[in-house]
Amino acid sequence: MKIKLLPIYLTIAVMAILQSCSKDDDNDGVKQSAVTLSIVNPDDLSSVTYADLSVSFKELNTGKVTQNSSFTGNNLSITLPEGSYEVSIDGKIKYSADGSAAEASVSGYKESVVITGSNASVSLNVFLKTTQSDFVIEEVFFTGTRTAEGKQYLGDKYFRIYNNTDKVLYADGLIIAQSEFMTTDKQDYTPNIMAQAFAAAAVAVVPGTGTTYPIAPGEYFIIAEDAINHKEYNPNSMDMRTAKFEFYTEDTDDVDNPAVPNMENLFSSMVIHNRGFRSFVIARMPSTVTKTAYLTDYTYDYEYNLVFGGESYPMGESVYKIPNTWIIDAVNLSVESEFQWIVTAPVLDMGWTYCGKVDSDATRYGKSVRRKTLSTASNGKKILKDTNNSTLDFTPEAKPSLMN
Structure with a gap:
């Protein structure tokens, strides 16, 4: 039996469809959300700036961890699959308190963050890490x-x-x-x-x-x-x-x-x-x-x-x-x-x-x-x-x- 060859333009179209299907299969049909993460500063601090911030999103059902450090000021934009997440953050902070300038490390954590819909907003409080003295x-x-x-x-x-x-x-x-x-x-x-x-x-x-x-x-x-x-x-x-x-x-x-x-x-x-x-x-x-x-x-x-x-x-x-x-x-x-x-x-x-x-x-x-x-x-x-x-x-x- 002879194999009939498809015209080149039809072959390209079929390949494009297959690639599109493959991409959908990789995501398992999970919808994506454009997420905006906003940091809430520690209380009673002024002139706050951050450095070396890194955030981790752990999806609780799959265990997949997504990390990002592309902050603009207190905000970060990222696209994530819909799901339930643990969100943690670490970094450094410069600030003023009681009229004095200071530096410290900060961290934050939030559990069971449900991300759904085409757009989602998440706020995360960060806390100063104290120096170990005991x-x-x-x-x-x-x-x-x-x-x-x-x-x-x-x-x-x-x-x-x-x-x-x-x-x-x-x-x-x-x-x-x-x-x-x-x-x-x-x-x-x-x-x-x-x-x-x-x-x-x-x-x-x-x-x-x-x-x-x-x-x-x-x-x-x-x-x-x-x-x-x-x-x-x-x-x-x-x-x-x-x-x-x-x-x-x-x-x-x-x-x-x-x-x-x-x-x-x-x-x-x-x-x-x-x-x-x-x-x-x-x-x-x-x-x-x-x-x-x-x-x-x-x-x-x-x-x-x-x-x-x-x-x-x-x-x-x-x-x-x-x-x-x-x-x-x-x-x-x-x-x-x-x-x-x-x-x-x-x-x-x-x-x-x-x-x-x-x-x-x-x-x-x-x-x-x-x-x-x-x-x-x-x-x-x-x-x-x-x-x-x-x-x-x-x-x-x-x-x-x-x-x-």
Whole structure:
């Protein structure tokens, strides 16, 4: 059979149609939006100019990340497929405050930004990044371990707190708190105080008189759930007798090591969520606020409507809040299959980290989240990465340092 050749002009037309179809197929028929991103300056600043701005758009359904740095002043124009996005931004700022010129780094974050229609507008608040002058959370071991028989073992969780500065710091009075809200359950809490304070389900304080527990630059200390040799009961666990402090609750079956000072439970007892659904902060209470005054003046009463089975049930709770200005470091934890939101202000942490990809992931046991090292000095002192974005700052599913 002979093949009949198409005239050259018809061949070109067919190729053009095929290329057009191919282009449509590449976009999978997704409509495009012309997006205008506008930066909202930090409060109380004037004469603001930006430099080295870079924005990242992550589409939540596909995971595709689009980056751009073509800003004109406070605005950027970009074309994106319709979808739901996480938007983050980093850069530098020059400004005036109280009559003085200054420079700083800035960052911003916004979750669940729905982009639809031929044109879309997005506003994004940016925040000043403060210079690190206190401790950081170096590691959280929240998953626990399993016994040789495969049973869940309790009591061997811990926090590792690091002096990331060039001066001696005192652990005395340091607050560690677990979030009231879960990163896997977003509700419309009223009043919403997240921009001003952290809602805490448990608050514990390091004991001491102010200069009892010095921590040298580049050194760390461990706060253990139970400061005992867990290997005696579970060979897959760790010896935590060298911990600096431990959590302890009286009138329970909690184990107490009398050789290790107990954390003071200021509000509730620290029961560390072993799937990583809650977040943690460390903070310092101002010298003008006593513990008694805190328990009197910093309560947080909130309400929300729990929707279940098509019915709405009014709910409420009374807990405590920690002002964001007291907080020196934060880490949001979650799990990919269940993540809904971060439960800190983005100025504290605009990302999250994890152990386990799904809820109740059996592979999470014996893993921790560990902060990355930014650099190491000639004397061996590490500088840990701290961009206020746990997604970037932490290694997820890491080997716990106490297992090394």
